[in-house]
Amino acid sequence: EIVMTQSPATLSVSPGERATLSCRASQSVSSNLAWYQQKPGQAPRLLIYGASTRATGIPARFSGSGSGTEFTLTISSLQSEDFAVYYCQQYNNWPITFGQGTRLEIK
Amino acid sequence: QVQLQESGPGLVKPSETLSLTCTVSGGSVSSGSYYWSWIRQPPGKGLEWIGYIYYSGSTNYNPSLKSRVTISVDTSRAQFSLKLSSVTAADTAVYYCARDRTRSGYSSGWYDYWGQGTLVTVSS
Numbered sequence: 001e002i003v004m005t006q007s008p009a010t011l012s013v014s015p016g017e018r019a020t021l022s023c024r025a026s027q028s029v030s031s032n033l034a035w036y037q038q039k040p041g042q043a044p045r046l047l048i049y050g051a052s053t054r055a056t057g058i059p060a061r062f063s064g065s066g067s068g069t070e071f072t073l074t075i076s077s078l079q080s081e082d083f084a085v086y087y088c089q090q091y092n093n094w095p096i097t098f099g100q101g102t103r104l105e106i107k
Numbered sequence: 108q109v110q111l112q113e114s115g116p117g118l119v120k121p122s123e124t125l126s127l128t129c130t131v132s133g134g135s136v137s138s139g140s141y142y143w144s145w146i147r148q149p150p151g152k153g154l155e156w157i158g159y160i161y162y163s164g165s166t167n168y169n170p171s172l173k174s175r176v177t178i179s180v181d182t183s184r185a186q187f188s189l190k191l192s193s194v195t196a197a198d199t200a201v202y203y204c205a206r207d208r209t210r211s212g213y214s215s216g217w218y219d220y221w222g223q224g225t226l227v228t229v230s231s
Contacts, residue, residue: 001170017110022227034217043203055219068203088151090133096156 002026002090006099012107014037015078021102023071023088033090035064038101039084047086048073078104109134111204111222119198119229125191129204129222132183137162137182140213142207145178145189147200148224155200159214160187160209167214194229201226 001027013019015027023033031051036044047065051071061076075082083106088099115127127136129143136143145157158168160178172191178186191198204224205218 036218041203043224044218045215045221049217051216054208077166084108089154089217091214094167096169096216098154098156 001095002093002097004088004090004097004099006086006102006104007089007098011076012102012105014107015080017032017078017107019075019078019082019104021072021073021075021086023066023077023099025071025090027093028068032090033064033066033071034048034089034091035062036087036089038087042075044047044087054058054068065074075104080106095103109206109220111206111220113202113204113222113225115225115227117226118226119194119227120231121195121229122193124188125176125194125198125202125227127187127202127204127225127227129188130186130205132185134206134220135182136180136185136187139163140209142209143178143180144205144207144218146205146218146221148203149197149200150226154219157189157191157202158190161214162209196229201216201227 005024007022035049036047038044052064063074085101110132112130112142119125142159144159160166177190204222206220208215
């Protein structure tokens with residue numbers, strides 16, 4: 001199965017600043033990559049699919065890029081509600097696999 | 108608005124079978140436009156895909172769980188269900204049901220609607 005590795009494990013950023021989260025696949029997943037946001041006690045929320053397409057209702061400050069094995073989620077100007085755990089997920093090969101998550105915390 | 112709601116026992120004994128149901132409202136499990144999945148998350152850990160079912164009954168399971176998993180669908184009740192046999196403490200997790208859209212007749216693989224999750228603890 002494809003192993004997804006996210007970095008860093010924890011990212012401390014101040015509100016209003018930019019956050020850049022990374023995800024690496026153990027083999028190419030083309031552009032078949034999604035990003036999710038999860039807050040405590042809640043289900044994951046789809047942010048990005050197809051590596052760069054924002055899901056319905058997702059603010060423009062969230063953007064995704066990359067293809068193959070290297071991917072990035074960028075949050076351009078952090079709002080208080082953006083502090084959460086973020087997961088990447090590949091759906092190029094079965095079984096679907098997720099990264100271990102990046103915790104985005106307030107600096 | 109599509110809503111998914113998990114239900115089932117919150118406590119299961121080791122070696123027994125975990126059984127959960129997901130009830131879908133605002134969207135049809137009998138629609139060929141969606142696949143219906145189960146995903147779990149052990150406390151404090153990451154997400155693990157368990158498997159999916161299509162309205163026709165076609166399934167796909169994670170090989171790591173395949174020998175113990177059965178997913179079924181009841182279109183008349185707008186529900187799909189998960190059974191996981193021979194559970195151990197390692198199966199303790201929040202279990203989510205989720206929907207993904209069909210893409211060219213296949214599962215798209217990304218999940219746009221999720222249930223709120225239900226914690227299942229395996230303990231005697």
